Amino acid sequence: MKSLFLALALALFAFSYSHAEDTITVTDAWVREVPPASTISAAYMKIANSGDKDDKLVSASSTAAETTEIHLSSVDDKGVAKMEKVDGVAVAAGETVELKPGSYHIMLIGLKEPLKAGENVEIVLDFENAGEVTVSAPVKGMDKQSHEDHSHH
């Protein structure tokens, strides 16, 4: 009886865990191929929160890099670009946030191997509520990187 109870509790736990993770869906993830001298790159993706609770991406990690940080690029009204480290990216309930060039991105610092187009980089995203979500992001060469976002804002 006791073991049945435990099994039930475990099943319930497993269910609720996977359920929590399901609220976050990551699509269109990609990592920028880098010039040979670069030891840093950036990862971009769309993060959708289908849950009814606000969530926040608080950290990320990848075996491809020594350190992984969340950064925000911006250009002020004088045309000065800057980048800053941020403590996370909020993803409100029902919303989709896009990590894209010129905006939020995940910085891969201290690349262990130079990234080449066609490879995949595994990134573990840690969310405040949803917990860990693992994404496999393809490395894109220069010609495949979209500039659409740039010509439209």
Next chain:
Amino acid sequence: MRRKNIIIASFVMLFLVAAGWGVILYKLWDHKTKEDFYGNSLEMDIPDFTLTDQNGDKVSLSDFRGEPVFLFFGYTHCPDICPVTLSVLNGVTKEVGEADKDKFKVLFVTIDPERDDPETLKGYVPYFNESFTGLTGTPDEIKKVANSFRAFYRREESDSEAGYLMGHTSAVYLLDKNGKVVLRYPQDKMDPKSIAGDLKKIL
């Protein structure tokens, strides 16, 4: 007396009509010159400068007289805006067509000379396009060049593992065949096809 008044009135009328035509013609001309380009018009004379390229050779702006030059200030530790901009400029070389792709130059001037020596630039700039030139120099030399473009940059200390980051003017400047700045492309005007269109007009 009356005759004099008529003459004066005629002159005034003539003047007004001429002035009206002047305004109309000026507006037409102004409209034409301003709307012709995708980039933002900006007329700026740049004093000649000499910096060091990725092969360790001295390069002067005046070396490129006779061909238009795209110039961009950036740094190799910049993983987002700089590679995007250099990719866009690579896109321009594709869009401008086979016949014209060697008729202009792209210069990437580092605003982080402390970390970007010629060797670092060599492993960075040609990746985007073999024909691109990366330029570095002493902090004073770089400052002088940036000032002549009225470009701004600042070292921003941060707790990032990437080390310090740079805030910098992110626009691309287009210089005509005489080495004079004629157009400026801010980050919201980064369409390679439209930039190539402007370039063709000044080739």
